[in-house]
Structures are given as C-alpha cells and as structure tokens.
C-alpha cells in the first residue's frame with residue numbers, strides 16, 4: 154500500500170477515538186477535520202479494482218449472520234428465514250432481549266436455532282471467528298456500521314449494511330478501500346431504490362422518456378417528536394448510543410440521513426454510471442425548537458443537559474445542492490422536527506417530462522400542465538415497471554416491509570449472490586450517498602461554501618453500467634411463506 158494511504162488509514166482510528174471523547178465543539182470540529190484531511194490525502198486516489206462490475210463467485214446456499222436484532226434486524230430475519238437457499242446460522246446483539254424475540258420467531262416456524270452472541274457490545278466479533286458464514290447483515294445503529302462492515306469484509310464475508318454506510322468521509326473511503334482490497338461486497342440496504350414509483354421512474358429515466366434529466370430532488374422529511382431526541386438516553390441505549398443520540402443528534406449539523414432521498418435520484422441520473430457528483434453546498438436553518446426544550450430541561454434541574462450549555466443546536470431544515478460533472482443539479486433535504494407530512498419528494502425533471510412521488514398521489518407529466526390520468530398512469534406502469542419489480546410484486550405485497558420495497562431489496566441481493574451477478578447497487582453508490590452527511594456538515598459550518606465531492610469510483614464512473622432492474626439471468630431464488638405457529 155502506498156505510504157500516504159497507509160498513514161491515512163492508521164489515522165482513521167485516531168479520528169474516531171478523538172471524536173468520541175470530544176465535547177460538543179470538539180466533536181463537530183473533528184468531524185469537520187475529517188472532511189478536509191481525508192479530501193486532501195485521497196485527492197488523486199485511483200481505484201485498485203472495480204467492484205461495480207465485479208461478479209463474486211455464486212453462492213447457491215448462503216449462510217447468513219446478523220449483527221443487531223432491533224427493529225430492522227428482526228424484520229429482516231423474519232423475511233430472510235423464508236428464502237430457500239438461505240440459512241441464518243448466527244445472530245448477535247449486545248442485549249439478550251432482542252435475541253429472545255428472534256428465538257421465539259425461529260421456534261414459531263420450526264427453524265433450526267442459530268448460534269447466539271449477546272455477551273456485550275463486542276460479542277459480534279466472536280461471531281466473525283466462525284468459519285461457516287458467507288454474508289453478514291449489519292442492522293445496528295448507524296455510528297457502528299462502518300467499523301462492523303469493514304471487519305466483516307476483512308474476515309472474508311460479504312457485508313449487507315443498513316443505511317447510511319458511514320457518517321464520516323474517512324469511513325466512506327475505508328469501506329470502499331476494504332471492499333476493493335478484499336473483493337467482498339458491501340451492499341447498502343437502500344430499500345427506497347426498489348419502491349414501486351421510484352423503480353418505475355428510474356426505469357423511465359434510464360430509457361430517456363423524460364428526455365435529458367436536468368434536475369432532481371430527494372429528501373428525508375419525517376417528523377419525530379423533538380422531545381424524544383432530546384431526552385436523556387436510558388438503557389437499553391448503550392454508552393456509544395447515548396453519545397450518538399445526545400451529542401451528535403442535537404449538535405452536529407448537516408444532513409444526517411441522506412440516502413433514502415439521494416439514492417433513487419442518483420440511480421435515475423446515472424450518477425457513478427456516466428455522471429458523477431462534482432461539488433456540494435449546504436444551508437441549514439437556525440434552530441427554532443431544541444434551545445427552548447433544552448432550557449426547560451435545565452430549569453427542571455437536569456444534570457444530563459448541562460453538557461449542552463453553549464451548544465449551537467442543529468437547525469430544523471437542512472438543504473444541500475449537488476452539482477454534477479454533466480451540469481445537472483440535485484437538491485437533498487433533511488428535516489425531522491417540525492410537524493409536516495412524510496416526504497422523500499423523489500422528483501425528476503427532464504427536458505421532456507417530470508415525475509414527483511410526494512405529496513401522494515404520485516404524478517407523471519409529459520407537458521407543463523396536465524398530469525397523466527389514472528388510466529394513463531396504469532398504462533405507463535404496465536409498460537415501464539421494470540422486469541424485476543413485476544416479477545416480485547406479488548411476493549413483495551405478501552412479505553411486505555415498507556409496503557414491499559424491503560422484500561424486493563432483500564430478494565435482489567440474495568438472488569445476485571445465488572447467481573453470481575454483480576450487485577445492483579455498488580459500494581461506490583453506498584459511499585457516494587452516505588458522503589452527503591460529512592460534506593453537508595463541512596459546508597454548513599463553513600458559511601455554506603461548496604466542497605468537492607470525492608470520486609469514490611476512482612474514475613470508473615464514466616464507463617460503469619447504470620442501475621439494472623432487469624432479472625439479469627437471475628430470478629431463480631425461491632421464497633416459501635412460513636406461517637408462525639400460534
């Protein structure tokens with residue numbers, strides 16, 4: 154390995170440790186330094202291997218492990234235990250109660266009990282010592298994803314990781330580097346790319362039906378009561394979780410959940426497959442809620458909240474703009490604490506058409522004034538819903554998960570591994586979408602100045618193939634519903 158890269162990866166451990174120990178200001182500063190230092194060191198990095206087109210050897214019988222059996226892990230286990238050619242061999246959490254919930258599920262469907270690891274926060278490492286796993290899901294809180302995903306790939310398994318992959322630029326790079334070096338996948342579980350309207354409009358965009366796409370919008374606008382975020386973390390939140398929700402949650406600015414909105418728009422715009430993000434600029438409103446809640450807690454004599462005295466709380470709405478190499482623009486928004494309807498926006502605007510998912514009902518236009526009628530929408534769906542989605546719709550509705558998109562996301566990953574197909578979503582896509590978090594933090598804390606967007610593909614973006622929602626010679630994976638015993 155080139156010495157500056159070796160030094161860089163040595164410095165990564167230091168960066169994370171410093172960030173964990175820092176106070177509110179130090180914390181934010183270290184995350185900001187992460188962007189500057191990382192960008193400088195890896196400015197001219199070229200890819201060592203192209204994971205986008207890489208087809209790992211087929212695995213007809215996939216032996217699976219899980220780290221994190223909370224909301225997402227539990228739902229994922231319940232879906233995957235109904236796939237043929239998949240065997241869940243081991244599960245890990247840092248508490249027993251999520252493991253007990255999984256135990257009950259496996260028992261209820263007469264599934265062979267997987268091995269259990271739940272001694273403490275490090276038990277998942279024991280699971281990696283096993284020699285009978287091919288794929289490990291990371292369904293833990295997001296501050297743990299990068300460390301776990303890299304350790305999994307280093308141990309010789311593919312990783313399937315919840316969103317986002319990482320929240321520092323250094324960790325985005327580390328994941329890309331580890332994947333290329335080990336030739337193990339790090340699949341981001343970005344289910345929204347497989348939701349019905351997103352998949353339909355991505356397919357239409359890739360066929361050129363909106364003309365040339367010039368602009369897109371995506372978002373994560375999901376109201377979560379700010380009182381909840383600001384409460385003192387109680388067990389079962391572990392120490393690191395408390396730090397993350399407390400300090401990072403209230404005082405580190407930027408878009409902390411970008412992939413649901415950015416991912417599908419990137420797929421439609423051929424980002425990392427003919428185009429690439431060039432730079433990002435981000436603005437954030439002031440805080441109009443947290444300071445007031447914080448003052449009330451202080452008045453009530455809370456010791457926990459004293460750590461936030463003098464903090465510059467995160468704003469209520471973050472808006473980031475990404476300009477691409479080919480001159481296109483994507484707007485990405487993040488807002489969770491002012492009451493408004495849920496929205497990922499998913500808007501695509503081209504020279505010959507327009508699509509927007511939210512507010513529902515979703516609409517498609519081929520002129521400036523009249524949306525397609527309900528009958529026309531049905532005809533468009535019939536003609537342009539991608540092959541993979543059509544093939545899976547019945548089962549998606551049966552097995553569910555956010556209306557079915559979670560099942561489709563599971564299926565396409567497992568089916569790709571069964572058949573030795575390159576992944577639909579590459580490690581470069583996961584890193585690109587996740588990098589909005591550190592880049593927007595940097596921009597917001599530098600007067601909204603633009604910051605260069607890293608090219609995680611190392612130059613291969615120009616020739617990489619776009620998102621492919623055909624069956625690609627797969628579709629052989631069988632799913633058999635298992636009804637839990639009462």
Ligand SMILES: NC(=O)c1ccc[n+]([C@@H]2O[C@H](COP(=O)([O-])OP(=O)(O)OC[C@H]3O[C@@H](n4cnc5c(N)ncnc54)[C@H](O)[C@@H]3O)[C@@H](O)[C@H]2O)c1
Pocket residue numbers: 220221222223224225226245246247248251273274275276277292293294295297315316317342343344389391555
């Ligand atoms: N794709 C989606 O639609 C979607 C939806 C919700 C959440 N998410 C993502 O999924 C991830 C998990 O979210 P969730 O809602 O399931 O959270 P959760 O808190 O319900 O579950 C997390 C689990 O991880 C366990 N855990 C924590 N530290 C651990 C450690 N050191 N070792 C082993 N286990 C540990 C916790 O005990 C818990 O059981 C998050 O990163 C979140 O961003 C994605």
